[in-house]
Amino acid sequence: MKKQKITMVQVLTIAFIVMYIIWERNLQLYLTENNLENTYASRRDLTVIIPVLLTLIFISVRQWLKRHDD
Numbered sequence: 001m002k003k004q005k006i007t008m009v010q011v012l013t014i015a016f017i018v019m020y021i022i023w024e025r026n027l028q029l030y031l032t033e034n035n036l037e038n039t040y041a042s043r044r045d046l047t048v049i050i051p052v053l054l055t056l057i058f059i060s061v062r063q064w065l066k067r068h069d070d
Contacts, residue, residue, distance in 0.1 A: 009056065
C-alpha cells in the first residue's frame, strides 16, 4: 500500500475545522457569560463559515477519493 500525501486543501480543511471548533467554543462561552441569546441575528458569522467549511470538506473528500482510486 502506497503512502498517500495530503494535499494543501486537505491541510487547510483540517486547520479550518480546528479553528472553527475553537471559535465556536469561545463564542458559546461569550454568549453564556453575557446572557445573550444564540439566535440567527447574533450568529451572522455562520452565513460565511458554514458554506466555506462545507466547500472545503467536499473538495477534500473528492481529492481523497480520487487519489484512493488510483
